[in-house]
Amino acid sequence: MPSTRQPQLCLILMFLALIGSVPLLQAALELAAGARPQALEVFRQKPTAPNLRRYEHDLTEASRVAGWLRPWAQYVLFAGLGDGGGKTLVGRAGWLFYKPGVQGLTDRPAHGSHTVEEAAAAIVDFRDQLQARGLRLLIVPAPNKESIYPEYVTRRAAGLGAVPGAGTRALLQQLAAAGVEVADLFALFAAGKTNATAPLYLAQDSHWSPAGVELAAQLVARRITGRGWLQTGTTAYLCRPAPIERVGDLLDMLQLPRTLTRETVPCRQVVRADDGAPYRDEPGAEVLVLGDSFLRIYATDEPGAAGFSAHLARELKQPVLSLINDGGGATLVRQELCRRPQLLAGKKVVIWEFVERDLRLATEGWPRVSLPPPAHP
Amino acid sequence: MVFTTHIFLFYFLPLFLLVYFSLPARWRNLWITLASYVFYGWWEPWFVTLMLFTTLLDFIWGRVITRTGATPGQRRAAVAACVVTNLGLLGFFKYYMFAATTLNQLLAAVGVGTFHIWQVVLPIGISFYTFHSLTYILDLYRGHATPARSFTDFSAFVALFPDLVAGPIIRYKTLAAQLAARETTVARFASGVSIFVLGFAKKILLANPAGDVADAVFGAEGPLVLEAWVGVLAYAFQIYFDFCGYSDMAVGLGRMLGFEFLKNFDAPYRAESITELWRRWHISLSTVLRDYLYLPLGGNRLGPVRTYGNLLVVMLLGGLWHGAKWNFLAWGAYHGLWLAVERWRGKQSLCPALPRPARIGLTFVLVLFSWVLFRAENLTAAAHYFGALLGLTTPGAAAPLLAASLYTPHHLLVLAVCAWLVFQPVQAHDWVQQPLTWNRVAALAPLFLAALAAMFAQSFNPFLYFQF
Known part of the structure; x- marks a missing residue:
């Protein structure tokens, strides 16, 4: 029908232009940059399933058009429809949450999963290895933000209080049964969040706030000194305000085309009382702190000297030594310690922090890690 | 290769169309075969050799069956050998x-x-x-089809990439004439683009977000009653828009090449009974099961009891066709039983006295229960889910948190649009039969752009029916 021919042609041309222009534009940009068009890489490798998967993945990731459109699509979904994509969950009052962490609380354990048992076995084994060297171990599971503040995830969770995952509860029970010392931040934070003047977690970030850091450091210091593992030192530290503006990791994960808001974080930097120098780790310290990004935040990140280790040092009145592996609190940090056993020299106490969600999401799982035999003097 | 991926949309499809329309008509089936092998081999290249092997075997069996001078015994033996070979391979894998x-x-x-x-x-x-090939052999044996002109035609039919991995199941006799000669017109190509875009949008904009909701609930440890209902509702929408979206895309791609595939869905959730549902859902599978299983078993010709038994057997095998899981058998048995009950009541809805919307609603609820069997990880999980739907299980400690993943404005909007669309009398397939106007172009263009943009923001999400 003549009356429909023009719309038909228009639709066809538009469709073909859309699907045809993307590869042509991509090739033109690659050629202009002096590179070989990536699409041709398929002819330079054997057509095996892994090679084809990798080729397809690389081609998709390298797409300029996808790179331009993705942030805007994500922006519309987030700002317009409250959807944070695969990693971020949009909560209440501007709070964001790490979606896999929330799923870890709501999902049933995978069929045949033995993660809790494996984690408990790895921790007990690590404790025993340290004990054989005359060292004490204190476990510090950092609660997921959603475990402490479920009411900010959804209004329907307002009456829940704090909800550590079923796996976390089982792990704490198994560790208690095995006589492993654990600093229970769940109970502390659950009680502390009502008393604290500021939230214990950041709104746009999956990590604890400066208030949470200080509360955790106080508990850990009390536990170590209370058990008589360590005497309080003599180095006096002070705190000075060091507020920062920070883009939370959860907001960052959204990969939006522009940053919407920055969160003002009222950090308190730890400085030496004698010369006012910002806190620094000390290799010869008696305490070694192992952990993940919960140690890194405010320490190697801005403003520096305001993280967990700094505040722990202030409570203990002596410097500590930190070994941090971002995202690797469960296993990678232990493996790194194996490669650098000299860090244990002169230590009396090892504090091992890992985030609750690692019970399900730990990159390397929970294998036992054998420390090298101690070097005899 | 998956239709909703970067590589298919921006590399495979434009290159395929460019070469296809540059070739003279007599070479096009060969090009379809070769390109389809690339499409199929993209998952695992050795799969192509298996397909080539069965295609060659079935082509030869077809020649044996239709050979001049073949005795009925030889023809029977050939068709039996072919069925055993095909079903043997399918059964083994x-x-x-x-x-x-x-x-x-x-x-x-x-x-x-x-x-x-x-x-x-x-x-x-x-x-x-396998079903494509089997229908060819069985139709030849019954005299309902003529043998393929050439191996190229037959291999193009078996491997035809638009319907290769998730249907619709197309019989050789439906495509035989089109394989020999087909016409590509501007109107047909535009209609193909229209339905492809609608199918693409169904998958990306509706099925995938609905799937997020369903996955969250079905994976949860003891959801609350409301969430359990929302979860199964979301799954009902996901599986429909996922599969129907794929079928629409297949029909659209076929039309771009000049083929005409039959409609695979006809507003199934508007069915007033389970019997009617199976006339509207996955029509190509239903008709294959009817013509090649139910009727040969005797259909309804051998008395009521045998009819009920045949219905049950067909649905059990239909369930098993979806995969080797007890869930699928239970799902097939559930549908078979309802079909038998409705047949006993004279092919009537369960409550014929109710007004039509209520009959549709009742059937829809029965279908939702069947989707629990279909979606749950195993029968134990299905039993727990039924318990959650009826409020008989203890919710998980963190169950209220599930609400945050489900009731986002995005998911609520998607579920509302799904609910509105599934009960519309005019579906995508019918919509594109009407003349393409400027208004429709103005609707389709932004829809395609929005779906493309959303595709870039989504993680890889293959079609549900690929696993079957």
Whole structure:
């Protein structure tokens, strides 16, 4: 029908232009940059399933058009429809949450999963290895933000209080049964969040706030000194305000085309009382702190000297030594310690922090890690 | 390769169309075959050799069956050999591990030693292309079709990439004439683009977000009653828009090449009974099961009891066709029983006295229950889910948190649009039959752009029916 021919042609041309222009534009940009068009890489490798998967993945990731459109699509979904994509969950009052962490609380354990048992076995084994060297171990599971503040995830969770995952509860029970010392931040934070003047977690970030850091450091210091593992030192530290503006990791994960808001974080930097120098780790310290990004935040990140280790040092009145592996609190940090056993020299106490969600999401799982035999003097 | 991926949309499809329309008509079937092998081999290149092997075998069996001078006995033997070969391969790849595991469990239960189970990789889409081939052989045997002109035609029919891995199941006799000669017109191509875009949008904009909701609930430890209902509702929408979206895209791609595939869905959730549902849902599978299983079993010609039995057997095998899981058998049995009950009541809805919307609603609820069997990880999980739907299970400690993943404005909007669309009398397939106006172009263009943009923001999400 003549009356429909023009719309038909228009639709066809538009469709073909859309699907045809993307590869042509991509090739033109690659050629202009002096590179070989990536699409041709398929002819330079054997057509095996892994090679084809990798080729397809690389081609998709390298797409300029996808790179331009993705942030805007994500922006519309987030700002317009409250959807944070695969990693971020949009909560209440501007709070964001790490979606896999929330799923870890709501999902049933995978069929045949033995993660809790494996984690408990790895921790007990690590404790025993340290004990054989005359060292004490204190476990510090950092609660997921959603475990402490479920009411900010959804209004329907307002009456829940704090909800550590079923796996976390089982792990704490198994560790208690095995006589492993654990600093229970769940109970502390659950009680502390009502008393604290500021939230214990950041709104746009999956990590604890400066208030949470200080509360955790106080508990850990009390536990170590209370058990008589360590005497309080003599180095006096002070705190000075060091507020920062920070883009939370959860907001960052959204990969939006522009940053919407920055969160003002009222950090308190730890400085030496004698010369006012910002806190620094000390290799010869008696305490070694192992952990993940919960140690890194405010320490190697801005403003520096305001993280967990700094505040722990202030409570203990002596410097500590930190070994941090971002995202690797469960296993990678232990493996790194194996490669650098000299860090244990002169230590009396090892504090091992890992985030609750690692019970399900730990990159390397929970294998036992054998420390090298101690070097005899 | 998956239709909703960067590589298919921006590399495979434009290159395929460019070469296809540059070739003279007599070379096009060969190009379809070669390109389809690339499309299929993208998952695992050795799958192509299996497909080529069965295609060659079926082509030869077809020649034997239709050979001049072949006796009825020879023809019967040839068709039996072909059915055994095809179903044997399908059975081995699809059901070996299930059968071996079950046997091992039985052996262990009676205290007998178990045996080693090989890890068998299921070639994607094998159920679909095996059925394509079988319909060819059976139609030849029955005299309902003529043998393929050439191996190229036959291999193009079996491998035809638009319907290769998730249907619709197309019979050779439907495409025979089109394989020999087909016309590509501007109107047909535009209609193909229209329905392709609608199918693409169904998958990306509706099925995938609905799937997020369904996955969250079905994976949860003891959801609350409301969330359990929302979860199964979301799954009902996901599986419909996912599968129907794929079928629409297949029909659209076929139309771009000049083929005409039959409609695979006809507003199934508007059905007033389970019997009617199966006239509207996955129509190509329903008709294949009817013509090649139900009727040969005697259909309704051997008395009521035998009819009920035949319905049950067909639905059990239909369930098993979806995969080697007890869930699918239970799902098939559930549908078979309802079909038998409705047949006993004279093919009527359960409550014919109710007004039509209520009959549709009642059927929809029955279908929702069946989706629990279909979606749950195993029968135990299905039982727990039924408990959650009825408020009989203890919710998980963190169950209220599930609300945050489900009731986002995005998900609520998607579920509302799904709910509105599934009950519309005019579906995508019918919509594109009407003349393409400027208004429709103005609707389709932004829809395609929005779906493309959303595709870039989504993680990889293959079609549900690929696993079958």
